[in-house]
Amino acid sequence: MGQPQVKLAQQYVRTCAQRLELGHWLLTVEDGGASEDYADVARIGTTAAHIKLYQQFWAASSDLKRLTVAHELMHLHTWTLAELVPDSHAASRSEVEERLVDTLADIIAPYLPSWRGRSWRR
Numbered sequence: 724m725g726q727p728q729v730k731l732a733q734q735y736v737r738t739c740a741q742r743l744e745l746g747h748w749l750l751t752v753e754d755g756g757a758s759e760d761y762a763d764v765a766r767i768g769t770t771a772a773h774i775k776l777y778q779q780f781w782a783a784s785s786d787l788k789r790l791t792v793a794h795e796l797m798h799l800h801t802w803t804l805a806e807l808v809p810d811s812h813a814a815s816r817s818e819v820e821e822r823l824v825d826t827l828a829d830i831i832a833p834y835l836p837s838w839r840g841r842s843w844r845r
C-alpha cells in the first residue's frame with residue numbers, strides 16, 4: 724500500500740483513538756504486507772503502540788476496516804486489565820481478551836467515523 728494511504732490510515736486510527744479515550748497514546752501505523760490477519764497491534768511502551776495493517780485490511784470494505792481499527796484499539800484498553808490477571812493464567816487470558824475485544828469492537832465500531840480512504844479532516 725502506498726505511503727498516502729498509510730498516512731490516511733494513521734490519521735484515521737488517531738481520530739478513532741481520540742473518540743475512544745485513547746488520545747494520549749502515541750500510535751504509529753505501518754503497511755504489514757501479506758498475512759492471514761487483517762491487522763495486529765504491539766505495545767511499545769506504557770502509552771505507545773504500533774499497528775500493522777495487512778493486505779487483507781486494505782482490500783476490506785470500509786465497515787470492516789472500521790471494525791478492525793476498533794478491535795486493535797480495544798486492545799489498548801484491555802492491556803491495562805490483562806495486567807491485573809496472574810501470569811499463571813496467561814494462556815486463557817489471551818483467549819478471553821481476544822473474545823472481549825471482539826465483542827467490544829462490534830459494539831463500538833458503529834459509533835466511530837466511517838473509513839473513507841481520503842482525508843476526513845475538516
Ligand SMILES: [Zn+2]
Binds near residue numbers: 794795798821824
Ligand atoms: Zn485481537
